[in-house]
Amino acid sequence: MNSRPVKTKVAIIGATGYTAVELIKILLRHPHVEIVAATTRREDNPPISEIHPCLTGRLDLRCELLDPATIAAKADVAFACLPHVASMESIPLLLAEGLKVIDLSADYRLTDPDVYEQWYGHVHTDPTRLGTVVYGLPELYRKQIPGHKLIANPGCYTSTAILGISPLLCGGYIDPQGIIIDGKSGVSGAGRTPKLGTLFSECNESVTAYSVGNHRHAPEIDQVLSDVSGTNTEVVFTPHLIPMDRGLLCSIYAPAIKKTTEQELMQVFSDFYRESHFVRIVDHLPRTKDVIHTNFCDITVRLSRGIIHVFSALDNLVKGASGVAVQNFNLMCGYDETTALVDSPQ
Numbered sequence: 001m002n003s004r005p006v007k008t009k010v011a012i013i014g015a016t017g018y019t020a021v022e023l024i025k026i027l028l029r030h031p032h033v034e035i036v037a038a039t040t041r042r043e044d045n046p047p048i049s050e051i052h053p054c055l056t057g058r059l060d061l062r063c064e065l066l067d068p069a070t071i072a073a074k075a076d077v078a079f080a081c082l083p084h085v086a087s088m089e090s091i092p093l094l095l096a097e098g099l100k101v102i103d104l105s106a107d108y109r110l111t112d113p114d115v116y117e118q119w120y121g122h123v124h125t126d127p128t129r130l131g132t133v134v135y136g137l138p139e140l141y142r143k144q145i146p147g148h149k150l151i152a153n154p155g156c157y158t159s160t161a162i163l164g165i166s167p168l169l170c171g172g173y174i175d176p177q178g179i180i181i182d183g184k185s186g187v188s189g190a191g192r193t194p195k196l197g198t199l200f201s202e203c204n205e206s207v208t209a210y211s212v213g214n215h216r217h218a219p220e221i222d223q224v225l226s227d228v229s230g231t232n233t234e235v236v237f238t239p240h241l242i243p244m245d246r247g248l249l250c251s252i253y254a255p256a257i258k259k260t261t262e263q264e265l266m267q268v269f270s271d272f273y274r275e276s277h278f279v280r281i282v283d284h285l286p287r288t289k290d291v292i293h294t295n296f297c298d299i300t301v302r303l304s305r306g307i308i309h310v311f312s313a314l315d316n317l318v319k320g321a322s323g324v325a326v327q328n329f330n331l332m333c334g335y336d337e338t339t340a341l342v343d344s345p346q
């Protein structure tokens with residue numbers, strides 16, 4: 001008699017990118033998962049190990065074109081690692097075929113189709129689903145995730161900022177209109193698809209702000225913080241590109257609106273994340289070096305001249321994308337939330 005437990009069969013949609021390879025590396029360590037499909041627009045069915053040489057000898061699979069019925073015939077869950085717009089074109093078809101979907105793009109994060117159109121410059125083609133999809137940040141929405149068929153995985157800057165701000169807003173320590181977020185990301189945050197600004201000779205040995213006042217993660221941060229705190233929140237968010245492969249740090253500033261101490265604030269954070277294995281409240285100033293290749297987000301808080309300073313760091317490709325996607329998958333499928341995520345995915 002075969003006593004091997006039944007595995008959940010998963011498909012990686014858009015398997016040739018950075019989040020996909022990170023996801024595959026994590027899922028290969030998952031005891032209850034079998035990766036059965038990987039898609040690309042390439043028509044020559046390349047082996048996945050040709051696309052990602054680090055997978056040589058680890059995953060024997062050829063990429064295929066995305067055909068929802070074919071994928072549904074062999075998989076139970078699809079991870080969509082596509083750019084926005086491409087995602088909302090495919091996801092309704094995957095759901096119609098009975099697949100559960102975790103979407104790593106921004107297409108289902110915002111609840112209002114008009115806000116989506118304003119920030120992404122595209123009419124949303126699946127607007128009735130917006131607002132019914134759970135925002136996949138387990139530290140805030142853990143109880144809502146099980147049972148859902150579509151999860152909107154958060155953005156990387158957004159997770160870093162939201163995790164750093166939520167305890168303060170919910171505790172009434174800061175004004176929802178007075179928050180400044182200074183974000184810094186490694187270059188893999190822009191994906192593997194070539195772009196002029198992320199060429200080595202353009203960004204190496206250089207630091208620059210970008211998308212000042214119009215970065216697409218700002219409305220997402222506003223929406224989630226407003227939801228969790230019950231107060232209309234509008235942040236000032238400025239991202240910077242840093243010449244490193246991966247890692248993301250947010251330095252967050254907000255005036256304290258009630259009398260407090262650094263010690264009290266540290267306790268507020270510790271209490272807020274008591275149930276959250278992947279958020280570490282640390283005494284030291286967080287460094288990207290300590291969180292890359294892990295699913296941890298390190299956070300600390302300081303109080304100086306009446307301004308609360310929060311420093312929050314994570315790996316944009318793990319806790320900021322594929323690691324949290326697996327956290328969501330685990331919750332969706334009834335596995336322990338930390339499965340496959342506690343050791344380094346490298």
Ligand SMILES: NC(=O)c1ccc[n+]([C@@H]2O[C@H](COP(=O)([O-])OP(=O)(O)OC[C@H]3O[C@@H](n4cnc5c(N)ncnc54)[C@H](OP(=O)(O)O)[C@@H]3O)[C@@H](O)[C@H]2O)c1
Nearest residue numbers: 014016017018019040041082083086105189191192193321
């Ligand atoms: N990079 C990060 O740190 C990060 C963090 C959080 C969230 N995200 C989000 O996760 C998603 C994937 O990001 P990534 O960094 O993995 O991107 P990426 O490295 O550029 O990969 C994108 C993937 O999508 C496919 N693709 C590109 N354009 C397509 C189109 N028009 N139609 C269908 N497939 C298309 C590509 O495959 P082929 O060209 O082989 O078809 C590739 O497999 C994005 O929505 C991104 O915003 C990324």
